[in-house]
Amino acid sequence: MRTPRAYHSRARMYDRRVSLPLLLTLAELGWILVAGVVIVMQRRSATATLAWLFALALLPLVGFIVYWLIGPQRLSRKKLRRATSRDAVRVAMAGLAEARTSAPDHARLSLIPMGSGEAPPLPARDLQPFFDGASAYAAICAAIEAAQHHVHIEYYIWEPDGIGTRLRDLLIAKAKAGVEVRLVVDATGSAGLKRGWRRPLRAAGVEFAWFNPITFKFWRRRRADFRTHRKIVVCDGVVGFTGGMNVADAHSAEFGPGYWRDTHLGFAGPAVAALQRAFLEDWAYARGTLPTLDTAYFPVEDLGQLGDHDALQVVGSGPDDPAYAVYRTYFAAITAARHRLWITTPYFIPDDAIMTALQVAALARVDVRVLVPKRGDSAVVDLAARSYFAELLAAGVKIYEYEPRFIHAKTMVVDDDLAIVATANLDNRSFRLNFEVVALVYGAALNARLARAFIDDLEHARPVALADLDRQSFRRRLGQASARLLSPLL
Numbered sequence: 001m002r003t004p005r006a007y008h009s010r011a012r013m014y015d016r017r018v019s020l021p022l023l024l025t026l027a028e029l030g031w032i033l034v035a036g037v038v039i040v041m042q043r044r045s046a047t048a049t050l051a052w053l054f055a056l057a058l059l060p061l062v063g064f065i066v067y068w069l070i071g072p073q074r075l076s077r078k079k080l081r082r083a084t085s086r087d088a089v090r091v092a093m094a095g096l097a098e099a100r101t102s103a104p105d106h107a108r109l110s111l112i113p114m115g116s117g118e119a120p121p122l123p124a125r126d127l128q129p130f131f132d133g134a135s136a137y138a139a140i141c142a143a144i145e146a147a148q149h150h151v152h153i154e155y156y157i158w159e160p161d162g163i164g165t166r167l168r169d170l171l172i173a174k175a176k177a178g179v180e181v182r183l184v185v186d187a188t189g190s191a192g193l194k195r196g197w198r199r200p201l202r203a204a205g206v207e208f209a210w211f212n213p214i215t216f217k218f219w220r221r222r223r224a225d226f227r228t229h230r231k232i233v234v235c236d237g238v239v240g241f242t243g244g245m246n247v248a249d250a251h252s253a254e255f256g257p258g259y260w261r262d263t264h265l266g267f268a269g270p271a272v273a274a275l276q277r278a279f280l281e282d283w284a285y286a287r288g289t290l291p292t293l294d295t296a297y298f299p300v301e302d303l304g305q306l307g308d309h310d311a312l313q314v315v316g317s318g319p320d321d322p323a324y325a326v327y328r329t330y331f332a333a334i335t336a337a338r339h340r341l342w343i344t345t346p347y348f349i350p351d352d353a354i355m356t357a358l359q360v361a362a363l364a365r366v367d368v369r370v371l372v373p374k375r376g377d378s379a380v381v382d383l384a385a386r387s388y389f390a391e392l393l394a395a396g397v398k399i400y401e402y403e404p405r406f407i408h409a410k411t412m413v414v415d416d417d418l419a420i421v422a423t424a425n426l427d428n429r430s431f432r433l434n435f436e437v438v439a440l441v442y443g444a445a446l447n448a449r450l451a452r453a454f455i456d457d458l459e460h461a462r463p464v465a466l467a468d469l470d471r472q473s474f475r476r477r478l479g480q481a482s483a484r485l486l487s488p489l490l
Contacts, residue, residue: 100120100121100122101120101121101122101123101309101311102121102311103121103311103313103442105415105417105418105442106336106417106418106442108332108336109329109332109333109336109418109440110311110313110440110442112325112328112329112332113313113315113325113328113329115323116317116321116323116324116325116328117321117323117325118274118313118314118315118316118325119273119274119277119313119314120313121271121311121312121313121440121442122269122270122271122273122274122311122312122313123269123270123271123301123309123310123311123312124267124268124269124270124271124272124309124310124311124312124441125267125268125269125309125310126266126267126268126269127265127266127267127310127312127441127445127446128265128266128267129263129264129265129421129446129449129450129453130243130245130263130264130265130266131261131262131263131409131453132251132252132253132259132261132262133163133245133251133252133253133254133259133260133262134252134253134254136241136243136245136251136264136266137163137166137167137251137252139241139266140167140233140241140266141166141167141170143233143235143239143241143266144167144170144171144174144233144235145170145174146235146239147174147179147235147236148179148236149179149180149236149237149296150179150180150181150182150234150235150236150237150291150296150297151171151174151179151180151181151182151233151234151235152182152232152233152234152235152276152279152280152283153171153181153182153183153184153232153233153234154183154184154185154211154228154230154231154232154279154282154283155185155186155189155190155230155231155232155246155247156185156186156189156190156227156228156229156230156231156246156423157186157189157190157246157247157248158185158189158190158193158246158247158248159190159192159246159247159248159249159250160192160193160194160197161248161249161255162249162254162255163247163248163249163251163252163254163255164193164247164248164249165197167247168197168200168201169200171183171201171204171206172200172201172204172206175201175204175205175206176204176205180207180291181205181206181207182206182207182209182279182283182291183201183206183207183208183209184208184209184210184211184228184279184282184283184286184287185209185210185211186210186211186212186227186228186229187210187211187212187213187214188212188214188227189227189229189246207287209283209286209287210286211227211228211282211285211286212226212227212228212286226318226319226433226434226435227433227434227435228282228434228435229423229424229430229434229435229436230242230278230282230316230423230435230436230437231243231244231245231246231264231423231437232275232278232279232437234272234275234276234279236296236299237272237273237276237296237297237298237299238268238269238272238299238301239266239267239268239272240266240267240268240271240272240275240276241264241265241266241267242264242265242275242314242421242422242423242437242439243262243263243264243265243409243410243421243422243423243439244262244263244264244346244408244409244410244421244422244423245262245263245264245408251408258405259405260405260406260407260408261402261404261405261406261407261408261409261457262407262408262409263344263409263410263411263421263450263453264421265421265439265441265446267312267439269301269309269312270300270301271312271313271314273298274313274314275314275437276297276298277314277316278314278316278437280297281316282435310441310442310443310445310446311441311442311443312439312440312441312442313439313440313442314437314438314439314440315329315437315438315439315440316435316436316437316438317431317435317436318434318435318436319432319433319434319435324431324432326422326424326430326431326436326437326438327431327432329438329440330354330412330424330426330431330438331353331354331357333412333414333418333420333440334354334357334358334361335357335360335361336414336415336418337361337366337368337414337415338366338415339365339366339367339415340366340367340413340414340415340416340451341358341361341366341367341368341369341412341413341414341415342367342368342369342371342412342413342450342451342454343368343369343370343371343411343412343426344370344371344372344407344409344410344411344412344454344457345370345371345372345409345410345425345426345427346372346373346376346406346407346408346409346410346425347376347378347381347385347425347426347427347429347430348370348372348385348388348425348426348427349381349384349385349388349426349427349428349487350388350426350427351428351431351487354426355388355391355392358370358392358395358397359391359392359395359397362392362395362396362397363395363396367398368396368397368398369397369398369399369400369454369458370392370397370398370399370400371399371400371401371402371407371454371457371458371461372385372399372400372401372402372407373401373402373405373406373407373408374401374402374403374461374462375406376406377406380483380486381427381483383479383480383482383483383484384480384483384484384486384487386469386480387480387481387483387484388484389464389469390466390469393464393465393466393469394466398463399463399464400458400461400462400463400464401461401462401464402457402460402461403460403461403462404460407457410422410423410424410425410426411450411453411454413447413450413451413454414447415447416444416447416448417442417443417444417447418440418441418442418447419440419441419443419446419447419449419450420438420439420440420441421438421439421441421450422436422437422438422439423436423437423438424436424437424438427487428487
C-alpha cells in the first residue's frame with residue numbers, strides 16, 4: 001500500500017516531467033508570437049516576413065540565436081545624420097551645384113536616386129575600367145603614391161596577404177610623409193586583420209576604424225549582417241575607385257592562376273565628391289567623428305578645363321535608409337532598357353519585382369543576358385539562383401554560366417549609353433542589408449568597353465538551356481526549390 005508521502009512524491013515527479021516540455025512549448029510559442037509581431041511591424045516584403053516566421057517556427061533554439069544576430073532591425077545612424085548631413089554633405093553640395101551635368105538619354109533614371117537624397121550626375125574624366133586585379137591595384141597604388149593631402153579607403157574584405165600587406169605598407173609611408181590616411185574596413189569581412197598586422201598602421205598615424213563590430217551583449221545588440229560591402233578609394237578628393245574588387249590576392253593573376261574575374265572602375269573629376277561623401281558618412285558612423293572639413297576634401301575643378309567628359313552618378317544605400325536607392329536604381333535601369341541589357345553578377349537571387357522586370361524586358365524583345373559563375377562560393381546561393389532560371393529562360397532571357405573560374409564582377413550594360421559598375425550584387429543582401437555603392441556612367445565609351453568585356457566572357461561561358469534543366473534529377477530540383485525558400489535571408 002502506497003503511503004501518502006510516496007504518492008505525492010511521484011506526483012511531483014510526474015508534474016515536473018509534464019511541466020518542463022509544456023513550459024518550453026509555451027515559451028517557444030510566446031517567443032514566436034512576440035518576434036512575429038516585431039517582424040510584421042517591420043513592414044518588410046511579404047516573402048521576407050514569411051521566411052522569417054517560417055524559420056522561427058521550425059528552428060526553436062537556433063531560430064532565436066539567428067534572429068538575435070541577423071533578425072529584422074532598423075539601424076540607427078544618428079551620428080551619421082547629425083554630423084555628416086550637417087557638415088560634409090552641405091560642404092559637398094556647395095560645390096556640386098555648379099558641377100551638375102545632365103544624363104541626356106536617361107534623365108528620368110538619374111532622378112530616381114536623387115529622389116532618395118543621392119547626388120546628381122556629375123562630370124567625370126579619365127574613366128578607366130579594370131578587368132583584373134593586377135592592373136586595378138597598380139592604378140590604386142599609383143594614385144595613393146601621388147596623394148598630397150589625404151587618402152580615404154573603405155573595404156569589405158582586406159586580407160593580410162601579398163597585396164593587402166603591400167597596400168598597408170604604402171599607407172604607412174604616406175602617413176609618415178604627412179598625408180592624412182583614413183582606413184575603415186568591415187569587422188566581419190576583414191576579421192583576418194589581427195592586432196599585430198594593424199599595429200604598424202596605428203604607429204605611423206593611420207586612422208583606422210572597424211565598421212559595425214559585432215557584440216554579443218544583449219544591451220548593445222549589433223546586427224551581424226549589416227555590413228559595409230563598399231569598396232572605395234578616394235585620393236585628394238579628385239581621384240576615386242570603386243567596383244567589385246576587394247583587397248585580396250584572389251583577385252590578381254600575379255598570385256596564382258585561380259584568380260577571380262572581376263571589374264573595377266577608376267575615375268577623376270567632380271564625380272569623386274559623391275564617392276567622398278559615401279566614405280565620410282561611413283567614417284562618421286564608424287568613428288563618431290569627422291575631420292575638419294574644407295575644400296581640400298571637396299575641391300572644385302574649373303569645369304572649363306574638363307573638356308569632353310561623361311556624366312557619372314554615384315548611388316549609395318544601406319539598411320539605415322528605407323528608400324533602398326540601389327534597389328530602385330537597378331530596377332529602373334532594367335526597365336529603362338530598350339534593346340540591350342547585359343548583366344554580370346556573382347550572386348543572382350532576384351525578388352519578384354526584379355524577376356518581373358527581367359521577364360517583361362525579354363518579352364518586349366530586349367536582348368537580356370545574365371552571366372553568372374558556374375560554381376560560386378556558396379552552395380546554397382548557387383542552388384537558390386538556379387531555381388529562377390527556368391522562368392527566365394521561358395520568357396526569353398539568356399543565361400550563361402562562366403566556367404574557367406569564379407566571376408565576381410557586378411556590372412550592367414544598358415543599351416549603348418549606360419554602364420554600371422557596382423559593389424552590389426543582384427540579391428536581397430545587397431539591396432536591403434549591406435551598405436553598397438553603384439557607379440552609373442551615362443555615355444557610350446565605357447558602355448562599349450564593358451560590352452566588349454561581356455562578349456569576351458561569353459567565350460568562356462556555357463549557355464543554359466531549358467532542356468538541361470528538365471533533365472535535372474529530382475534531388476537537385478528539390479534542393480533548388482528548398483534553397484529558394486531562404487532567398488530573402490541569403
